[in-house]
Amino acid sequence: MLVLGRLWAATGQEALEQANICFIHANSTGCEIIKNLVLPGVGNVTIVDGDKATKDDIRSNFFLDPESIGDSKAKSASELIQELNEDANVTFVEKDPYDLIENQPDFFDPFTMIIAVNVPENHLIKLSPLCMELGKSLIAVKSKGLVGMFTIQAPEHTVIETHPENVVDLRLSCPFQKLSDYVSTFDLDSLDQTDHSQIPFVVIILIYVEAWKKEHGGQAPQTYQQRQEFIKTLRAGMRTPDEENFEEAIANAWRLSPSNPISSEVRQIFEDPSCQSAHGNSPLFWILTRAVREFVENEGGGQLPLSGKLPDMKSDTRNYISLQNVYREKALSDLDAIKKRVAGLTEGSDIHISEETVELFCKNASNIRVIQYKAMAENHVNPDKLVNLFKNEENFCYYFIYKAADRFQLEHGRLPASQSDYDNLKHQVQSLMESMGIAPEDAEEILATDTLIKVMTNYVRFGDLETANMAALLGGLAAQEAIKLITHQYIPINNTCVFNGITSTSSVYQL
Incomplete structure (x- = not known):
């Protein structure tokens, strides 16, 4: 806990402890996300799942054991996850989450964040406005086979502590008065070798910049070519070949490049x-x-x-x-x-x-x-950009297949899970394309591409099953983004991430 606390300090740890998260579904991926939030100190977790554990569940879920078969998945998972952190409050509700969304939406009022795993889109679009209205973050996660994704919806998200790497403002291109006054107290020529080698590179650069200005009409080195000439001047000022402070000055001469001080x-x-x-x-x-x-x-x-x-x-x-x-x-x-x-x-x-x-x-x-996050129901891309994504982004195709599979489930009561479902899934893909403004001829062309054929084939081969390795990886990714949202530290993605375990690639899309 101490090591993790260094990542987001006391304020971040306090935010985690005060968080109250609702998890929809105690499946393999959901339990991995919960684990990765309970371990660093999330204070309150409620698992909502009305199903009983089956043999298929325990094959891919480390938080269900053989004794769980026939028992409540939410209860069994919560008991094992609670053991990971006695300070966390891990509870369960053995109810159908879809019934709660439809008929008891006030159930979600106490929570600060909702993480929904493998929830069909027709239920998400009802949960989405509820979370928007109440100012709650919503993370929708999908995981099948070797490909997973998640989408974030949140209120206006502000970040003060973004934790950038190696950001130092030395004001070398526009030194403030007291810095200039301090530098003017040095006379490099009068120093002996020991003192000469101990002058900070900031002072060296500014001394040489002043000398440069006198020979160049009061202008500091502006262009790349001028900075290269300036570096030669610095190198000529070295008294020995291995003066580290001058080497540092040469390495930092790029800081003189003119740029807007505000990003x-x-x-x-x-x-x-x-x-x-x-x-x-x-x-x-x-x-x-x-x-x-x-x-x-x-x-x-x-x-x-x-x-x-x-x-x-x-x-x-x-x-x-x-x-x-x-x-x-x-x-x-x-x-x-x-x-x-x-x-x-x-x-x-x-x-x-x-x-x-x-x-x-x-x-x-x-x-x-x-x-500024969009509501999930508003996630859409203009048709031209969609066509471009289909033709150039295999991972986007998986995102789209997940959406089409939800339509398949709405019509057939189950997800496509065998080769016999391929044609029906393809029909849903085409229908969804056209509903999003893609011209029929473009849709036909995209459907015939090797990439989309491969993606649809892989999806039905996944057989509506989660794999333990993808659940663990996706659980880490989604939990990491949840922590960023809770602590308001580091920069979370906006708004959709797809991880392809077949090619070991990830993509982020602002949809």
Whole structure:
């Protein structure tokens, strides 16, 4: 638990402990997902399944044993899963989940998330608006044979802690005044060899940039060719062939390349009406976003607040700490300015945003994200894009076959599970294509492709059976995305993922 806690810290762990998740179906894949959520500390889990365990169930489900045959699947699975984490509250409801969806929708009111495994689309499209209305996340998982998929529907999802790798803002292309003042205190020519080899690469780059500007009309290296010339200048300044600090300066010269200091994703968030009209009673995320946007437009001079993070580098302790203090002071100054803006926005309201939260937002401001999920009933792609996906994406074909198989089940009361069902499944595929706007001639052409023929053949060969290996893998993938949604950390997919165990490939589609 301690190791996992490092991934999402105390705030994430608290969110997991407060989560209340409803699982529909105690099948193999469903139990694997539950296992992967109970182990890291999800607080409350309810398994809903009205079926009794059979011999076929125990062949692929590690959480059902031979003694479970004839007993409630939900009860048997919950008892074994509870043993994995005594702090979790794992309960069961032995009822038909489809009857609850149709006739007792208020059953789902207490839950914060619903994970539905192998639930037909005709029931999902009734569960989907219910979850949308109540602000609940819904993950629909499908698993048959060696191919599985899941689709996410959630309320507006905001992420502050996206945990990007190796993101460091050193402001080398636009140094702030105190950094420039600090760099100006160094005279490389007057240093002996020992001190020369201990100057941080940040200082080296900025010293050489100033020298470059004097010879190039006050302009820093802009183009790739100019940066290559600049690197030659750095290399010429090395007193020995193995001065590590100069090698680091050469390796980081790319940071001088001109670029917008604010990513397109963050700029889009700044332009969102929720940001521009944020007020004291708005959600915390949007208050903080507006405060940062106003900082960028005023005190920040077009720059986001500095995080103050400094990477490891070749330097003696004195120089490194001095440089670290320069960045830290600037970060604290930016933080104070944003705190004042947050206080101004929340003045007169009951909203209280802690200083720790403001600081966390400032440190992560360059990588915040907002995901607007579609309702599952709204998932659709324009016909031209559909045709392109069919012709170029085998994994998308499996997604489509799952939808067609649900139509087959609605008509025949079961899923296609043998070669004798192939023609009927093909008919459902064609009918679904045409209902989504694909021209009949395009549908005929797609149906004749080797890819779609192979996908339909594989699906009926799966025989409406789950496999333990695919259940385990899909259980890990779906649980990982559920944790991202619960903790509001890391970036979850938007909105559909297909894993093909035959080719060992995965694809994500925004449908």
